[in-house]
């Protein structure tokens with residue numbers, strides 16, 4: 088809700104009125120007003136990874152938590168998706184988000200960490216399934232499989248991204 | 253003084269500081285550390301990049317970067333000592349910094365004096381949770397022959413780039429790429445060059461930017477940092493010499509806020525290896541055949557010196573370099589003037605006491621409204637740090653002018669005059685100008701004369717203080733005593749030696765004396781001496797013997813030689829200084845000169861000491877095709893620099909600087925070949941148009957001038973060829 092930089096909502100929140108105050112009362116944001124709908128055929132880890140990749144690419148690199156933290160999040164989420172993560176990496180992911188939020192020079196770091204943290208918290212079972220099964224339960228069937236974060240389509244950055252992660 | 257005091261509470265301690273004081277400094281007043289990496293007030297506004305300084309501030313929802321805040325009344329701040337949240341925030345920053353940091357401590361030159369190690373120990377996580385591959389880079393990359401860059405260790409605090417952008421203003425160090433791939437690099441990958449590059453090795457809070465000369469040379473527990481003063485130019489920056497096992501391994505700044513603010517130039521920082529140059533002398537040399545010098549014992553050398561001095565029968569002429577300490581110059585003067593009645597000397601500089609009424613600390617340039625820079629030699633080449641003060645004045649809004657008649661000078665409140673170049677008559681010219689402008693006694697107003705030698709003033713003081721007698725120039729020179737390397741490499745001095753019956757040279761380097769001296773006595777360097785120097789402000793400063801020289805101190809053998817002529821010279825700097833001080837420095841004791849010497853006034857100082865009759869070269873060019881060529885001694889030149897391989901890339905390009913006006917009239921563009929000449933000799937060099945140069949002036953480094961100077965014809969090279 089509000090674009091890619093805010094926490095995700097679940098079906099439980101469907102009745103929330105679409106205004107800043109009502110959303111704010113529940114810890115959400117109206118943001119840009121954009122609503123992105125993701126159904127159960129989509130792997131939420133893939134979604135979180137793409138959000139994180141996007142913000143890693145967007146980070147200007149000036150302050151430490153955002154420059155380093157966004158890259159670390161990408162590494163962690165990729166490990167979850169690929170099935171090489173362990174249970175404690177989920178805690179670590181949340182902790183890294185926590186260590187970014189509110190500590191950066193601008194709000195870009197928050198924008199990366201808030202959605203990622205909300206995915207891990209609200210879809211814990213789906214994340215855990217990745218860890219336990221040693222890979223993605225959706226695989227190529229996920230709506231996002233084969234769809235990459237916009238940054239990975241930028242020819243000029245793909246090399247840097249490869250090197251960076 | 254009148255700044256309003258505000259009350260700030262830091263970790264439950266209340267302090268009162270002037271409003272607007274930085275929070276980091278305020279905390280220090282309360283005895284509390286706010287750890288920082290990127291914060292460095294000398295680099296301008298804080299950037300808040302590293303997030304090491306996170307603190308909790310009452311009334312603010314999130315942690316704040318303490319370095320970006322200033323003291324406000326009633327502010328209540330909690331640091332990691334009393335706030336769990338702040339402690340967590342700082343721990344987080346360090347965890348992030350260390351995520352990609354290499355495990356290099358055992359092989360990193362910064363190890364043991366590394367803020368990252370220290371702060372990690374105090375505030376950081378005990379172990380790592382990072383299990384992925386770290387970012388790696390090719391390393392270390394030499395960004396110049398003197399500095400290497402390790403991008404893996406870089407924590408991107410941007411201190412180095414901010415220095416380059418807003419202190420030295422060279423713009424050569426920049427950040428490239430974005431986000432996780434951000435790196436520090438040099439503009440267009442060119443070597444980082446300029447007068448001040450080495451300062452970034454001290455600013456860098458980690459082992460990312462390191463001096464190549466110090467690579468693997470020492471560990472903090474094996475070294476001592478000895479406080480002394482740089483003796484390579486008249487600024488007299490306060491420095492530490494890092495010494496290990498009797499050798500100087502590194503030079504660091506020692507921040508004298510009135511002189512250098514902690515910045516030193518690359519000559520002062522990197523030229524120290526000249527102490528171990530291949531042709532460094534430890535033993536005296538005596539002429540045996542027509543051109544052959546042979547090593548002899550000190551006993552024999554002093555015997556020979558005594559003989560030469562006696563044989564000269566008072567017809568001794570002394571040439572001084574201006575790099576002698578006050579004490580050495582005085583001891584030499586006493587031997588020669590009192591002992592041998594030989595008063596003739598070529599002093600290194602003309603100096604003028606009339607400047608004393610306009611003395612100011614260098615730091616006051618920063619606060620000036622108008623700085624008038626006269627004299628046509630680039631300030632950076634002669635007194636580098638003065639150039640930094642002028643730059644900071646400009647950043648503070650001052651106008652930098654090259655004409656004292658500019659109406660802005662009359663309107664300004666704080667006016668500072670700087671003379672850098674020929675024709676200054678040791679400061680008399682600029683003092684007269686200051687008088688005309690009515691600067692005497694006005695707050696923040698004053699005048700500086702930038703001499704060519706590090707201690708020309710002190711040497712002149714000492715030489716004059718020794719005795720009042722004078723002798724008529726006797727025509728024939730019985731013995732020429734050449735003191736110091738600068739005098740020894742001077743062509744005019746060598747020409748004078750041709751006329752002398754005999755020549756004694758005191759020099760550190762065999763290469764300088766070979767072929768023309770009859771006796772060579774090894775000299776010491778400024779890092780090896782006890783003594784005092786007087787800098788361009790007129791400030792007396794203390795040099796220390798940071799390492800033992802390979803030969804006896806000058807004072808030691810001068811004293812012995814003096815005794816043979818019935819003159820009493822003490823072999824210790826303190827005792828010699830006491831004698832000079834009685835006469836010139838108001839009886840100040842050696843021990844009182846001070847580690848960070850204040851600017852004192854010495855009413856007993858000389859009125860005016862002329863070097864020799866100097867021509868007044870300020871006549872305007874006569875014809876349109878003519879310009880006045882200023883051949884200046886570049887910063888990166890001289891006996892010491894010539895012996896440091898790493899500094900050779902800094903030597904000036906062969907090029908001729910032209911004013912925009914002269915270039916336009918002759919249709920010359922930067923890069924075009926131009927020819928300047930007079931009296932049949934000419935040089936052809938690529939031109940560089942400099943819009944800061946006055947019309948009618950052309951400029952070239954002395955080593956490319958081929959002896960030319962003064963009024964010359966200037967033309968584009970092909971015109972000369974076709975004519």
Ligand code: SF4
Nearest residue numbers: 357360363366458459
């Ligand atoms: S910069 Fe400091 S922490 Fe990093 S490797 Fe060097 S000594 Fe260790």
Ligand code: SF4
Nearest residue numbers: 406407409410412456
């Ligand atoms: S090289 Fe050093 S000074 Fe420059 S940004 Fe990196 S850590 Fe900071």
Ligand code: SF4
Nearest residue numbers: 482485488489517520
């Ligand atoms: S500016 Fe002068 S005194 Fe200062 S370090 Fe350089 S040479 Fe030495």
Ligand code: FES
Nearest residue numbers: 290300302303319
């Ligand atoms: S010291 Fe405050 S952000 Fe770096």
